[in-house]
Amino acid sequence: MILPIIAYGHSVLREECLEIDEGKDVSKLISNMFETMYGSQGVGLAGPQIGESLRIFIVDASPFAEEDPKDKAKSKKLAELKDFKKVFINPIIEEESGNEWPFSEGCLSIPGVREDVERLNTIKISYFDENWNYLEESYNGIAARIIQHEYDHIEGILFTDHLNPLKRRLLKRKLNEISQGKVDVDYRMKFPKIKK
Numbered sequence: 693m694i695l696p697i698i699a700y701g702h703s704v705l706r707e708e709c710l711e712i713d714e715g716k717d718v719s720k721l722i723s724n725m726f727e728t729m730y731g732s733q734g735v736g737l738a739g740p741q742i743g744e745s746l747r748i749f750i751v752d753a754s755p756f757a758e759e760d761p762k763d764k765a766k767s768k769k770l771a772e773l774k775d776f777k778k779v780f781i782n783p784i785i786e787e788e789s790g791n792e793w794p795f796s797e798g799c800l801s802i803p804g805v806r807e808d809v810e811r812l813n814t815i816k817i818s819y820f821d822e823n824w825n826y827l828e829e830s831y832n833g834i835a836a837r838i839i840q841h842e843y844d845h846i847e848g849i850l851f852t853d854h855l856n857p858l859k860r861r862l863l864k865r866k867l868n869e870i871s872q873g874k875v876d877v878d879y880r881m882k883f884p885k886i887k888k
Contacts, residue, residue, distance in 0.1 A: 693724050694731040694880065695742045700802045700850070701871025702884040704740045709747045709846040711782045715824055718748065722779055722822055725750050732879035734800045736838050738845030741801050743882070749842035752777040756834055776835055783819035785843055786828070790814040795837055797851045802870060803877045805863060809854045811840050 698704055712718060721744065729737040729750060738749035753773035790813040798806040814832040817839060821827060831839060841851060852860060852867070869875060873883035 693727060695724055695728045696880040696882040697728070697732055697800045698741050698743050699870055699873070699881050699883045700867050702882070704743055704745055705801060705845070705850060706848045707740060707745045708848050709739055709745045711747050714782075714820070718781065719822070721748070722750065726752070732800050736842040737800065738842045740845055747782045747846045749780050749783070749846060750778070751780070751838050751842060753835060753838055773834060779822040780817070780839070780842070781820040781822070781824070783817055783843060783846075785815055785817050785840070787816040788812040788814070788840075790832065795834070797837075797841060799841070799851055800879070802850065802852065802867065803875050803881075804870070805852070805866060807852070807855055807859060807863075809851050811837050815839060817843075
């Protein structure tokens, strides 16, 4: 089932999410999250973005693999994302390392806003997959960035929080308009400042 995406300004996006009881059946939630993410053409989606204050997020970076860069090395890196589809339950980023690098990020909860965000390029993360298998893995580049972005969501952090104060001030009006539903999107959203 495609669920509405929670828009900027809703309190659930600012909550530190709760762990999911180990072994709990979350298959329906995961199915709904993938359907919702694909329906809104995202590459990642976290629990709070559908109103669930739970430590879960999903990713599917295959759209990045379809890009056609001129640089052969970059092309190889993007091709590695073709099968990067995962579920992260109760994740913990154990370590972040490497160099910071900027990349233009956007968010389904903040439509129409894209800004360069600096993040470290390598992470080590522990988590449970959809079958409650415990895993520890390392990622770098775009895969690491997608995970960091979604992980921020379950910590109550938005990508705009990483911007400098001037950029945030310049975005304030646009963010307020998003929370009021004054934005053109082609997927269902739930806006916190629209009275029913």
